[in-house]
Amino acid sequence: MVQIERSADLTLVGANGGGWVAPRRTAQPAELEEAPTGLWKPLGAVNGDGLNQSFEEDQESFIPWGLTTPFRKVTTSSERSFSATLWETMRPAVLSLMYKKTIEEMTPDEVTGKLQFAESGTGQPDPRAFIWDVYDGPAIHRYYIPEGEVTNRGDVEHATTAMRGYELTFSAYPDEAGNTIYHSLYVPAAIGGFDS
Secondary structure (H helix, E strand, O other): OOOOOOOHHHOOOOOEEEEEEEEOOOOOOOOOOOOOOOOOEEOOOEOOOOOEEEEEEEEEEEOOOOOOOOOEEEEEEEEEEEEEEEOOOOOHHHHHHHHOOOOHHHOOOOOOOOOOOOOOOOOOOOOEEEEEEEEEOOEEEEEEEEEEEEEEEOOOOOEOOEOOOEEEEEEEOOOOOOOOOEEEEEOOHHHOOOOO
């Protein structure tokens, strides 16, 4: 009988995680095992559906005369995005993403505790840097997006039967090196490390 190799240590369940936002092209922290700080602002609680990573690609097929099957395909567009529903809708960093304002503009007055703002009728680019961490016990997968933007916002439900949340889609754009997402993975040696 064929021996099939399996290792639960090499699986990753998105058991927990978090997101952070910073000004465009902010460098990612050197330490993977610590939460980002400094310019990185936390996005707080994410609903139980967690983080969804999407791949959208278009291809052009080249079918030679006399055949019905392509003998070559060329990718004509390749997009990467993440989506999550952020529940801490009173957090300045979250408000700033939802309404395309700076975090400072969305921070309440320290004396009165009030915040007032207006939504613009003209869309403006709002590039930022993002980090998304996915945790499974001590194992970590970090996604660092130096150039990204909120490109879609879902409906907001205000009801006694639902937590208000901002459903946001974050698109990754190429940075100066032509990269959209940088991946960092950590599997401690104590639980097996990376097995080949």
